[in-house]
Amino acid sequence: MPEPAPVSQPAPPRLRIGILLTPRFTLSAFATFVDVLRLAADDGDGSRPIRCQWKVLSADMAPVQSSCGIRVEPDERLGDPSRFDYIFTVGGLIESGRLSPEQSAFLRRAATARVALGGLCTGVFAMARIGLMDGYRCCVSWFHHQDFLAEFERMRPVSDQIFVVDRDRLSCSGGVSAAHLSAFLVDRHLGRAAARKSLSILMIDEPMEGDRPQPGLPLELNAHDPLVRRALLAMQQNLQAPLSIARIARDLGVGRRKLERHFNADLGIPPADASIRIRLAQARMLLSRSDRTVTRIAEETGFCDASHLIRVFRETEGITPDLWRQQSQTPGEARTPE
Template identity: 30%
Template sequence: MPQVTMMLTPGFQFLALGVQAAFELANVLQGERYYTLSITSAEGGAVLSSSGFAVPTTRLDEAGPIDTLLLLAGLVPPPQQDEEMLAMVRARAKEARRVAGLCTGAFLLGQMGLLDGRRATTHWSYAQEMRKAFPQVKVEDDRIFINEGPVWTSAGLTAGLDLAVALVEKDLGREVAGAVARRLVMHHRRAGGQSQHSELLALAPSSDRIQKALLHAKAHLTDPLTVEDLAGVAALSPRQFSRAFHAETGQTPAKAVEQIRLEAARLMLEDSRLSLDQIARNSGFVDLRRMREAFMRHYGQPPQTIRRLSRAA
């Protein structure tokens, strides 16, 4: 029976423990105990979570043979661990068939050097910090999870469930993984290539005028959406609008409109069966060629690849 071992660090986020449910449900659906589950830490004993609850653990180096090692950390990246602890975890990770860093747990993989030369993701708000800390890692902050050989990483906390279901699919097939997702009442299974966050949320304008212009853009994607159009919605001159927009969002209006169109197109790719030409028109791109160029600039992948990744799930 493959053993799935979770390793906790002090201050871990309690919600992350929920990924165990994917493996428990797989056992239920199989009608047998396919996976065994264990919760460990570097030193064993009770480990305090970020919310103040303590969870009993066994020592990682005393756990039996590990098939899948899941590393959990907190709402903020874990500090640099001492080398003795990292050496122990590194040894157990290399013995395992696969290892995953959930959310900020990816920083532990980085500290062990297991991400060097690999693609990895983490919560988008810590992606830049991860790039600085681990320059040998290709950090992709717009992915739900990434699988690089035996090493997996995921984005924010709920993305850990998507990763866990993907692990179940690797072991037991798509049908079982889909049944697990339904039991978990996951709205839909997200492929690893999906976007982590909303462009409107990322832009985060502070004034009602700029917010109103952005909401207008989202509701009228097939309109030209020139600076003059958006400035009129905001009741500002084009010059005033451009200045205010950049000051509040850090983007030009044209760049922000492209990002909103890209997000709309991506959602249509993932959730509809519209043709690529229809999606290009519905999201306000002049034609499929322009949409493809924008996808390559922003995501590094053409639209058809993102659709294929989504449908694979």
């Protein structure tokens, strides 16, 4: 009788990712990152981890609670980090998002073994606390830019891009940027068609490059030019101590005149006027939502003093900040206390 044909072994996954969840992690960043992998891993929508594999790792296998209250069960114990191509830490609430001693030791072993490490959402805070981001560029949401600077004075986070890849460190600003970082990895290991397929099923138009400006800033200026948007982000991130236009241009790697030309072409106003509008928008928000004094608001929005804010505010709104606050307050509306 003829010998039976040998059973072919399935090919190993081309992309293997381990995931650490910090306490009160952001569920959306974790879910969108994994869903891109899931949709790229199999033909159709079968969700089989064939071409890529992902595992939630734990020291004790206890469920981890996200910031919205939903708990996620780990898949495997920490073990040998070299079985993965990448290991990502998912952050969420900054103060509670700290790595355990076992997780920290695991990531240090991974770094020694030259496994690429990444942070989703505020995961870079947890990684920076144990020294794994020293000497690397990292991406932080504009919303947490000042929080990062307050904790890591010697590091300068990137908050005008959706994700950053610096050698063997990867990081993203959270939210849908986690999907784009995941698609970047899928593109790198499985091909662009797989990345586009995943994003299309998730109703995301197309993969975005890491240097795409972060969306979602509460600005009244609707800029389309990427250079202008990055400049507006720099203004937003430095409200209390506004940067000079020359400094912003230098940080963006362009001359001041070029930056001014881009502003005039895109918004029809010079950068200095845009800076005033952003600071006034923040002042109006603080007037309507808090009981802060005009003097305090002037300090927090980069005006020289209360008189300076009052003068600029009256020129723009036609009334003083205090009168604007009275007129804008809805009857019975509660304000946030000082």
